[in-house]
Amino acid sequence: MGKKLAITGNQALAEAMRQINPDVCAAYPITPSTEIMQRFASFVSDGVVDTELVTVESEHSAMSACIGASAAGGRVMTATSSQGLALMWEMLHIASGMRLPIAMTLVNRALSAPINIHGDHSDGMGSRDCGWIQLYSENAQEAYDNIFQAVRIAEHEDIRLPAMVCMDGFIISHSIESMEFLPDEVIRDFIGEFKPKYPLLDVDKPVTYGPLVLPDFYIEFKRAQHEAINKAKKVTLEVAREFEKISGRSYGLFEPYRLDDAEIAIVLLNSAAGTAKDVVDDFRNKGIRVGLLKPRLFRPFPYEEIAEALGDAKVICVFDRADSFGGFGPMYMEIASAMMAAGSSPLMVNKIYGLGGRDFMPEDAEAVIKEMTGILDTGKTGTLKEYIGVRE
Amino acid sequence: MSTPLRLKELSKKEDLLTGGHRMCAGCGAPIAIRQVLLAADVPLVAANATGCLEVSTTIYPYTAWKIPWIHSAFENAAATISGVEAMYKALKKKGKIDRKIKFIAFGGDGGTYDIGLQSLSGAMERGHDMVYICYDNGAYMNTGIQRSSATPFGANTTTCPAGRVIHGKPQKRKNLTRIMAAHDIPYVAQTTPAHWRDLMTKVRKALEVDGPAFINILAPCNRGWRTPTNNAIELCRIAADTCFWPLYEYENGKLTVNYKPKEKKPVTDFLKTQGRFKHLFSPDSKDLLKQAQENTDHEWDKLLREAACWAEETGTTEEGK
Numbered sequence: 001m002g003k004k005l006a007i008t009g010n011q012a013l014a015e016a017m018r019q020i021n022p023d024v025c026a027a028y029p030i031t032p033s034t035e036i037m038q039r040f041a042s043f044v045s046d047g048v049v050d051t052e053l054v055t056v057e058s059e060h061s062a063m064s065a066c067i068g069a070s071a072a073g074g075r076v077m078t079a080t081s082s083q084g085l086a087l088m089w090e091m092l093h094i095a096s097g098m099r100l101p102i103a104m105t106l107v108n109r110a111l112s113a114p115i116n117i118h119g120d121h122s123d124g125m126g127s128r129d130c131g132w133i134q135l136y137s138e139n140a141q142e143a144y145d146n147i148f149q150a151v152r153i154a155e156h157e158d159i160r161l162p163a164m165v166c167m168d169g170f171i172i173s174h175s176i177e178s179m180e181f182l183p184d185e186v187i188r189d190f191i192g193e194f195k196p197k198y199p200l201l202d203v204d205k206p207v208t209y210g211p212l213v214l215p216d217f218y219i220e221f222k223r224a225q226h227e228a229i230n231k232a233k234k235v236t237l238e239v240a241r242e243f244e245k246i247s248g249r250s251y252g253l254f255e256p257y258r259l260d261d262a263e264i265a266i267v268l269l270n271s272a273a274g275t276a277k278d279v280v281d282d283f284r285n286k287g288i289r290v291g292l293l294k295p296r297l298f299r300p301f302p303y304e305e306i307a308e309a310l311g312d313a314k315v316i317c318v319f320d321r322a323d324s325f326g327g328f329g330p331m332y333m334e335i336a337s338a339m340m341a342a343g344s345s346p347l348m349v350n351k352i353y354g355l356g357g358r359d360f361m362p363e364d365a366e367a368v369i370k371e372m373t374g375i376l377d378t379g380k381t382g383t384l385k386e387y388i389g390v391r392e
Numbered sequence: 393m394s395t396p397l398r399l400k401e402l403s404k405k406e407d408l409l410t411g412g413h414r415m416c417a418g419c420g421a422p423i424a425i426r427q428v429l430l431a432a433d434v435p436l437v438a439a440n441a442t443g444c445l446e447v448s449t450t451i452y453p454y455t456a457w458k459i460p461w462i463h464s465a466f467e468n469a470a471a472t473i474s475g476v477e478a479m480y481k482a483l484k485k486k487g488k489i490d491r492k493i494k495f496i497a498f499g500g501d502g503g504t505y506d507i508g509l510q511s512l513s514g515a516m517e518r519g520h521d522m523v524y525i526c527y528d529n530g531a532y533m534n535t536g537i538q539r540s541s542a543t544p545f546g547a548n549t550t551t552c553p554a555g556r557v558i559h560g561k562p563q564k565r566k567n568l569t570r571i572m573a574a575h576d577i578p579y580v581a582q583t584t585p586a587h588w589r590d591l592m593t594k595v596r597k598a599l600e601v602d603g604p605a606f607i608n609i610l611a612p613c614n615r616g617w618r619t620p621t622n623n624a625i626e627l628c629r630i631a632a633d634t635c636f637w638p639l640y641e642y643e644n645g646k647l648t649v650n651y652k653p654k655e656k657k658p659v660t661d662f663l664k665t666q667g668r669f670k671h672l673f674s675p676d677s678k679d680l681l682k683q684a685q686e687n688t689d690h691e692w693d694k695l696l697r698e699a700a701c702w703a704e705e706t707g708t709t710e711e712g713k
Contacts, residue, residue, distance in 0.1 A: 052485075200460040201489060203493055212447045217453070
């Protein structure tokens with residue numbers, strides 16, 4: 001088995017990239033993901049990997065170079081956060097529209113203005129419609145495990161789409177935790193050789209990437225993309241089963257925590273789920289039937305599976321570490337869609353928390369769960385969308 | 393052995409940008425691009441910025457390109473091709489590819505002088521083995537003749553229309569070729585498709601370089617210039633004869649002016665051929681014409697002075713290149 005080390009999230013992802021040894025990386029520094037590429041650059045300088053590192057002049061060019069490199073016919077990775085992802089936004093759609101299996105680590109950070117370098121999910125959620133597969137991670141171990149699986153899912157014959165692995169900025173990227181690394185050869189066998197499809201570098205079979213597609217064909221391209229990304233649910237589970245064999249760690253489309261007979265369910269992404277699990281235990285010890293659901297695969301969103309997992313809950317509180325101003329939080333909208341489509345009608349509230357890195361403390365989870373017990377008793381929800389942990 | 397630059401031999405080569413594409417009749421851009429492709433004797437992979445050339449040559453399910461080609465967006469042809477080139481290097485290092493391939497990017501003046509300048513500058517500074525070809529028609533022609541920083545002084549465009557108060561573009565155009573030379577890359581040149589042997593020689597030099605090269609090619613647009621559809625080549629010749637568009641090159645930083653008209657014609661000879669400058673010939677626009685001539689003279693003189701310095705320094709006569 002692999003070795004256990006105390007390490008930060010960024011270090012874990014840099015190490016994962018070393019083990020993947022992609023053909024090309026193009027990246028631009030941005031807090032809090034900078035350290036990933038910085039460490040990776042040392043691997044390149046020391047000849048530990050044989051990657052071509054393209055140190056571009058912006059994130060827009062980073063994704064553009066990734067697109068060119070991927071279409072050329074090899075394995076490509078990058079890392080970014082926040083404004084960097086926002087600057088890439090145009091190119092994110094082009095990467096997925098061209099069906100290029102680029103893998104990205106997204107260290108989640110708030111978006112300006114006001115400028116803020118700390119963790120929230122505004123960047124990831126803001127790119128949810130870009131056609132990328134999104135995997136979210138609670139901690140460094142999950143981020144490390146997810147990136148190998150993301151490479152496999154993205155490059156799968158039936159998928160061929162880009163994938164991003166998200167983890168919380170600072171809370172995970174810069175905090176030290178104990179985690180297990182897998183041996184290099186195990187990773188090498190798990191990810192396998194990259195299989196190019198229609199590579200630009202095959203000059204004997206010239207292909208045209210990125211033509212003008214008018215109304216006579218455009219929607220067929222998009223339909224094909226829709227079908228491809230939906231297949232990622234099945235592939236994610238297949239890849240997870242294989243990953244369990246090499247790691248002993250099991251992954252699904254989401255993680256249910258004490259959800260089986262729960263009357264109250266809370267839904268949380270990434271690091272805050274870890275905090276809330278302890279609080280769920282406290283309430284369970286008091287005999288309150290509360291459970292937690294932590295989504296992992298956010299795109300494609302596993303609507304049926306999540307609706308089934310939350311099926312027995314009478315009250316659901318969805319936490320969002322991002323806002324869709326003038327609407328509900330993005331996660332709430334997905335969960336509500338899932339429940340509605342499944343014919344369930346639990347009482348549902350939305351809590352916006354932790355924006356710009358505001359701490360999410362056990363007391364915050366506790367207060368919300370208490371509030372949910374009240375809703376369960378009275379059958380009345382009050383304000384549906386509310387900010388918590390705010391200085392009034 | 394490369395094909396000799398003689399029409400007889402060149403005419404036997406396969407056209408890598410096929411006919412049947414949908415560029416306008418009389419457009420200068422495909423003439424220039426076909427010359428570029430004809431000059432190359434090595435396999436090429438191309439990236440194309442959004443623009444006329446891109447939309448008109450790849451209307452799905454058709455493509456006019458017989459070489460591997462990628463278009464990703466407007467402002468990033470240089471970054472995109474730098475990714476392709478990086479993958480080539482990576483796969484070559486790993487022994488997965490052994491052929492010699494060269495990399496080329498095409499962009500109009502909008503995608504090169506303006507929105508794509510940062511991406512171009514970055515790619516040049518990083519030293520990718522690539523040739524960037526700008527076909528400069530002096531405005532955003534694809535979206536309907538809006539001004540760019542390549543639009544010449546006084547030109548009438550849809551976003552700097554000649555009106556009662558403002559008489560066309562009030563600013564001079566940006567000298568992109570010299571900006572590229574300032575990157576101190578191995579090869580930078582400027583040419584036109586009327587000077588086809590000059591153009592093709594420059595493309596060959598650019599492709600021979602191990603590193604980045606940039607060529608700026610004048611490409612008349614009859615829609616935007618308000619000219620007939622049969623004189624793109626003639627317009628290019630007048631552009632060079634008036635020194636509106638000088639032919640020159642920087643080889644490892646050393647400047648050579650490749651064409652000095654025996655008799656430098658007044659810039660009005662160029663301006664009067666085009667409807668976009670028509671308003672400059674009204675009786676109350678004499679000052680604007682004077683300004684246009686001064687702008688041209690200033691750039692031309694600067695170029696000659698710099699070329700003379702190089703000639704002196706290297707002990708060559710200006711003609712003895």
